[in-house]
Amino acid sequence: MMISSELATILVVDDSEPNRYLLGSWLRRGGYRVIEAGTGAETLALLAEQRPDLVLLDVHLPDMSGLDVCARLKTDPVTAAVPVIHLSATAIEPEDEVRGLSGGADAYLVEPVDPGVLTATVEAVLRYYRARAVAERLAARLTHLTRVTRRLNSATTFESLLTAAAEGAATMFGGAATAVTSTSLGQVRATAVPGGAVTSSTEQGAQIGIDQVAGTTPLPAVVAAAQVSWHGEHPATVFVGAPKPTFAPVCVAVDTADTDADRDLLLQLGLATALACEGLRTRSEEHTLAVTLQRSLLPGETPAIPGLSIATRYMPAAHNVEIGGDFYEVAELDDRVLIAVGDVVGHSVQAAIVMGAIRHALRAYAIEGHDTVTILHRVDALVARFHPGWFTTMCVMLVDPATGEAEIANAGHIPPLLSDATGNRYVEAVGPLLGAGWRRPKATRVVLRPGAVVLLVTDGLVERRDRTVDVGMAAIREHVTHDAEIESLCESLLSRFGRDAKDDIALMAIRFR
Secondary structure, eight states, rough: OOSSSOOOOEEEEOOOOOHHHHHHHHHHHHOOEEEEEEHHHHHHHHHHHOOSSSEHHHHHOOBBBHHHHHHHHHHHHTTTTOOOOOOOSOOOOOHHHHHHHHOSEEEEEESOOOHHHHHHHHHHHHHHHHHHHHHHHHHHHHHHHHHHHHHHHHHHSHHHHHHHHHHHHHHHHSSOOEEOOOEETTTTEEEEEESSSOOHHHHHHHHHHHHHHTSSSSSOOOOOOOOETTTTTTTEEEEEEOOOOSSSSSEESSSSOOOHHHHHHHHHHHHHHHHHHHHHHHHHHHHHHHHHHHHSOOOSSOOTTTTTEEEEEEEEOTTTTTTOOOHHHHHHHETTEEEEEEEEESHHHHHHHHHHHEEEEEEEHHHHHOOOHHHHHHHHHHHHHSSSTTHHHHHHEEOTTTTTTEEEEEEEOOOOOOETEEEEEOOOOOOOTTTOOOOOOOEEEEEOOOEEEEEEGGGGOOOOOBBBBHHHHHHHHHOOOOOOOHHHHHHHHHHHOTTOOOOEEEEEEEOOO
16 A cells, blocks of 8 residues: 555544544644544445545444454455554453454554554554555566566567667656667667657657767766756656766656655666667677678679579578578679579578688689589588588589580589470489588580570478478479569469478579570
8 A cells, every 4th residue: 555755644433423533633633634434334435435544443333343344454455555553442451452453453552542652653553554665666666677677678679678668667657758769870769658648848858868968978887867857847857878988878767756766766777778778789780790791692683694584582591690501603704604503501690601602612613714513623622621511512504695505513402403395304413512522423414495494492492391302302393384484483482382491592593595
C-alpha cells in the first residue's frame, strides 16, 4: 500500500459516539484527517469506498467482533496492507492482546489510553508502513529495471531500444518519458511515451539536451540526472550522459522523479540505455564493415559478352552474413570467356575469405593463358599450401563465344547441365576436389549449339537431408527447359529447390546465342 509523505487519514471505529469524538479530536490535533464508523458492517463498507492509511478498531462492536473485522481486512488483497490498531476497555488480559496481534493487528492498546501514547503508536505504525511501502516500491522498480535492461540488450534496432527505454521509464515513474540518442551514422532517434502520444515540447526538450552534450565540449563519463524545466512549462528529470567520453550521448527524461532514490534509479536506467545503445552502434558498425568486405569478394556486374547471355544468383545460408564459401566467376580473356563455379567447404565468414583468395587466384591463372586443367592444378597447390583443410570443389569452363567450343575441367563439383533441342544431360566431366594434391584427368570438350543453355550450380541447390545429390540433380534436370528465359529460369530454380536451404547456393545460367 502506498502511504503519502503527508499526514495520513485515520478510520476510527467505535460503537460509542463519545469515544469516537474523543479519539478523533486527539488525532485531529495531531494533524490527521479522521473518518468514523460505528459498526463492523459500516467499517467494511467504508473500506470498500475509500482507502484510509490506518484503522483504529475497537474490539467489541455491536454486530461483529473487531477481531473478525481485522481478519477480513487482512485476508482481502485490496486492504491487506492497511495497518490496524486495536482498542479495548474490556478485553484487557494478556491473552486478549495475543489474540489481537495474532489476528493481524499491528498494535493493541488498552483503554483508557493516554493521548500521547495513542498518537505515538499511530505515528510508529505509520512510519513502519511508510518505510515498507518505499522498500516495496523500490523493489518493484528494480525488478522492472532488470526486465527493461533485458529488453534493451536484446534490441536489434535503435527504434526498439529507445521504445524499451521510454516505456520502461514511463512504467517505473508513472508519467511521460522520452529517450533520445544518435545512430552510428549520426542520425537522431527519439521515442516518447506519455501514455501513448508524443508531445512536441518533450521531443524538443530532449533534442536540445542531446545537441548540447554532443557539441564541442568534452563529455564526462557520466552526466547525472538533473531537475530541469520542460520547455519552460513542466518540471522534469533528465539523464544525459554516456559511459565513455568517446561514446555518443543518450538522453532519458521523465516527468516525475522527485526523490534522490528516483534520480538514482533514472541514472541506472540511463546508463543501461547508453551501454545498450553503444553495443548496438558497435554491432551496426561491425555488420556494415563485414557486409562491405563480404560484398567485395563477390564479382561485380556480369560483363556483357557478345554471343552469350549470362544470369547469376547467389544466396548465403547464414542470415547474418551476405556471402559464404560458394562462388562464381565470369571473365573475358581475349577471344575466350572464363566461366567457373565453386564451393569452399563451410558457409562462415572464414570460408568466404578463403573463397575470395581462391577466386582471385583462379582469375590470375586464367589471365596467364593456362588451360582449364592447369588452372585447377595450380589452384589445387595453392589450397594445399596456404589453406590446408579448406577443401574446395570447382568446375571451370573456357568458352569461345564465336564458335561455341567449350573446354571443361571439374574438381569434385556438380558437372554442368547442358540443355538444348536434343534434351537435357550432365556433361561427363569429373576430377578430384582441390586441396588434396591428386592427379587430374584431361579436360572435356563440347560444342554448344545456338540456343543451348549451360547450367552451373553448387550443391546447396540440389542436396537436402531428405534427398541425395543424385536425386536433386535428376530433379533439376527434369525442371530445366532450354527455351526458357534464363533470368526466369534462375528464379524458378531458387523458388523450387532453394527454399529452406541449409547451405550456400551459387547459380549460373549461360545461353549460347
